Amino acid sequence: MNYKDLADLIFPNAKDIEYYEKKYPERSLPEDAIVTRFAPSPTGFVHIGGLMQCVINRHLADQTNGVFLLRIEDTDQKREIEDGVNQIVNSIKDFGIEFDEGMINETESKGNYGPYKQSDRKEIYESYAKYLIEQGRAYPCFATAEELEKMREKQESAKIRTGYYGVWATYRNLPVDEAIEKIKNGEKYIVRFKSMGNEERKIRHHDVIKGNIDFPENDQDIVIIKADGLPTYHFAHAVDDHLMRVTHVIRSDEWVSSIPLHLELFKALGFKVPKYCHYAPILKEEDGKKRKISKRKDPEAAVSYYHEEGIPQEAVCEYLMNIGNSSFELWRKTNPDEDMSKFKFELNKMSVSGAVFDIVKLLDVSKNVISKYSKERLYDEVLSWAKRYDKFLADLIQKDKDYSLKVFGIERQNVKPRKDISKWSDVKDAIIYMYDEEFLDKDISYDYAKISDKSEINKILTTYVEKYFNIEDDKQTWFDKIKDLSEELGYAREVKEYKKEPEKWPGHVGDVSTVLRVALTGRQNTPDMYEIMQVLGKESVLNRIKKAIK
């Protein structure tokens, strides 16, 4: 009885690994093409860190004519949720990112390197596990949970390294005959990797992002096939990334400590080691301390949050790109109108320490992105957001699309476009007063500033309507008339003059125009008044002034 017999007994029907090596050949791609993957568990929830990974991976694949694929890691069936794959695919799609290969919904996939769901790859893992057993590099382990627990307690009380390794690995040297007999007797077992590593020996590994890292060799005989017949992450990672011909494993740095193990696994399987790129997770600051952003405590950890708030996907991607390569910001400054895809991303320039998530900065990126939108685009984006998250707003802007377009066009597309919207949820408040049905028919609490005497206000408004208001005026004429009005009523015509001798007048042209602004909009702060009046039109302006005088 030898390893071959043992392997045959455990996996009688497994195909020879040559079958898979041939079925999934090396990809014919340019020399430096990057093949990456996003490999989430189907919990449905996509984390902001996961999105960042997708933004970077997509970019890298495009930049090198490579491939970006989606693999679902569902080997822990306890954690799985209903519709998990769809939710992942859709939330990534919400950010304009598509995969070249992989799952496209719960059951279907595209690409020639599938299946792309680990639970469908069981027989592949079995072949490679069988191969390892044949080579004497894996073995059945009959240890029960209780035995392992006892072992751990012993190790802990003796203050030595915990784990299944060396002399503690009871079953690694079990004679093949005995193992076969136990299996035939129906004893339960799992399959472990047989490590040849030595903790005393050091290895140096080069991580694309983190640089050289020194570790002790791995010597743990980790589980590769669990009791449910599915592989553990480590084993699946080696088999899948090899067979899918992934060149760059880009993942969060919680995995760095597994590098020695993964290296040994790849070597034992005869696989070429991919380039590892471990990036730092996104952090959150709380009580002066930084911690990993968490899905339980932080709403902004879920990518759905940005969608709900109405932060454009481009803005989120740009911000994430910023965290990825800080040189992006500089590039953006010199290439304000260039598509983000033109930026050359460099993996080795990624930060080695985690960045605190800064929503204020994100919103700044966002308002700049939005300021470049045409009024038509703005309208479309706002509408599609509002249809889903703000029915009232959707109805409001749809009632008269042409009018709404004019509203959205105020101070837009000129040299210095307006930058007061950073997310779609800001829009309602920014435009609602422009709609007569939301203004004329509603109670408005006019909050006048400096000039607050009711009769004085009425005088200003009445005089303006009777002597100066003409909707046909061009901007300069309109402007001059406001000055004329101010002068006629005893206010300073120019702010500068007023500032020189403030005691000379009760106020200046700005104070007068504020009266008009508040009367027309109910607010002290608005975009350009001339444009507002033009959009409102003669009738609305008169009605609004009438309402204010009452």
Add this chain to the structure above:
RNA sequence: GGCCCCGUGGUCAAGCGGUUAAGACAUCGCCCUUUCACGGCGGAGACAUGGGUUCGAUUCCCGUCGGGGUCACCA
């Protein structure tokens, strides 16, 4: 606790033995033919700490402190 990583203004960060230690966001002030949003100009604000090495350390080495990750039949 073992192993590994990290430590430049409030935040994100350039820097890679000699710099007045960039830039962005935030903050403050001034200016910008009337507000606000922009835009312009300017201010305040940092190399965790102690030892080395060196003519010279933010940069290299060691210790200390601080932070993080990982030690599962979870990924």
